[in-house]
Amino acid sequence: MLAYPQTQKAEKVALLLAQFAVGALLEEVRLTPKPGLVDLRGNGCHHDLTLELMERSALSLFSTFYEIAVFATGKQPSQQVREQLGLIGRKGEKQMLLATNGVNTHKGAIWALGLITGAAAMLISNSLDNEVTGDAILFLAGSIAQHNDRFVPVLETNGEKVRRRYLVRSAKEEAVKGFPSIRKIAFAAWDKYGKEDEDIRRLNVLLSLIAFIDDTCILNRSYMQILTNIKQSAKQILDNGGLGIAANWKLYIQLENYIQQYWVSPGGSADLLAATIFIHKILENFKNN
Numbered sequence: 001m002l003a004y005p006q007t008q009k010a011e012k013v014a015l016l017l018a019q020f021a022v023g024a025l026l027e028e029v030r031l032t033p034k035p036g037l038v039d040l041r042g043n044g045c046h047h048d049l050t051l052e053l054m055e056r057s058a059l060s061l062f063s064t065f066y067e068i069a070v071f072a073t074g075k076q077p078s079q080q081v082r083e084q085l086g087l088i089g090r091k092g093e094k095q096m097l098l099a100t101n102g103v104n105t106h107k108g109a110i111w112a113l114g115l116i117t118g119a120a121a122m123l124i125s126n127s128l129d130n131e132v133t134g135d136a137i138l139f140l141a142g143s144i145a146q147h148n149d150r151f152v153p154v155l156e157t158n159g160e161k162v163r164r165r166y167l168v169r170s171a172k173e174e175a176v177k178g179f180p181s182i183r184k185i186a187f188a189a190w191d192k193y194g195k196e197d198e199d200i201r202r203l204n205v206l207l208s209l210i211a212f213i214d215d216t217c218i219l220n221r222s223y224m225q226i227l228t229n230i231k232q233s234a235k236q237i238l239d240n241g242g243l244g245i246a247a248n249w250k251l252y253i254q255l256e257n258y259i260q261q262y263w264v265s266p267g268g269s270a271d272l273l274a275a276t277i278f279i280h281k282i283l284e285n286f287k288n289n
Contacts, residue, residue, distance in 0.1 A: 010073045010074070011070065013069065013124055013125070013286075014066050014069035014070045014073065014121065017066075017069040017120055017282070018065035018066035018069060019062070020278055021061070021062075021065040021278050022059060022062050022065065023278075024113070024275070024281060025054075025057075026058050028270055028274035028277060029051065031206075031273075033203075033256070034206065035252075035256040036256070036260065036266055037265055037266065037267070037270050038054050045221075045259065045260060045264060045265045048103050056099050057096050057100050057103075058106065059099075060095050060096055060099035060100075061092055061106060061110065064095065064110065064114070065092075068085055068088050068114050069117050071084055071118070072085065072117070072119070072121040072122050073122070073125045074122075074126065076122065077140065077146070077147060079148060079149075079150075081144060081147070082147035082148070083147075083149050083150065086149040086152060089110050089111065092110050093107055093110060108171055109271045111171055111172075112171070112175065112272070112274075112275045113275055113278055115141040115145055116138070116141050116275055116278060116279065118144055119138070119144060120137050123137055132283065132286050133283070133287070134182075134183070134187055134280075134283060135178075135183055135187075137279060137282065138178045138179040138182060141175060141178065142175060142177060142178030145175035145176045146176050161220070162216040162219045165219075166214070166224055168219065169214065170216065171268070171271075181209060181212070181272055182272055182276055185208050185209055185212050185213070186209055187276070188208070189209075190280065193205070193242060196244045197244075200242070200243050204238070204242040204244070205276060206266075206269055207234045207242070209269035210230060210234040210269045211231050211232075211234035211235040212231070212235075213268065214227065215268040215269050216268055217264075217269075218230060218264045218268075221263065222262055226262050226264060230255065230258065230264070230266070233254065233255040233258065236251060
């Protein structure tokens, strides 16, 4: 039995996946309060971003995720698939930049959520119900990312500069390995804090990512000691039980003030949180459905 009824058109699945991807981006940006990140209170540590701009950017990507899902349905990872998904993603970046008047709002999210969208479309169209799991989606996304895209522009991104300077894992390496930060950190935190209010749960997932990954967005604006201090502060909150405990909000405010002081932003962690929200939307709809 397929993970969705055989009479249901693949187009409907693609529409749902695109809806879930955009919904995850909107829910991530609206989650409040987030340290250094755009939320309902304001722009965080960003001069060029606003909530309205981020929302407009997310909505502009619906057609990109839809096109990725349609193309990937029924396929398996290959170089041809990787290159076509890359082409769609780069077209999506241009749509995003048109919507934002040239501001890079979601380039990292297009990469991560685009791969996950393609992997989910493959898995849902080819698999049995019990094979639609978060790990299965992420490992399949990694299999796609492992293939070479001959048409990627030869441009050195900020993330690649940081990776070379500090020998930390890049977004591409994270994807190729099957997104271990989501599988091992975000999923564990999502389950651990499952009885909390949904916003508290998601903030604790964000804190878990901040505490354990080498966020290249932070490093791009600062240096390793700043990142280490931020990670230690986030871990202290989690070690004390997370944000479901009222006393820990004082530590959270201190962390936010520190991030504000050094004008850094955990954007990589935010992208991984959005990807985690996206995957759980997929699982809630397609697993055992």
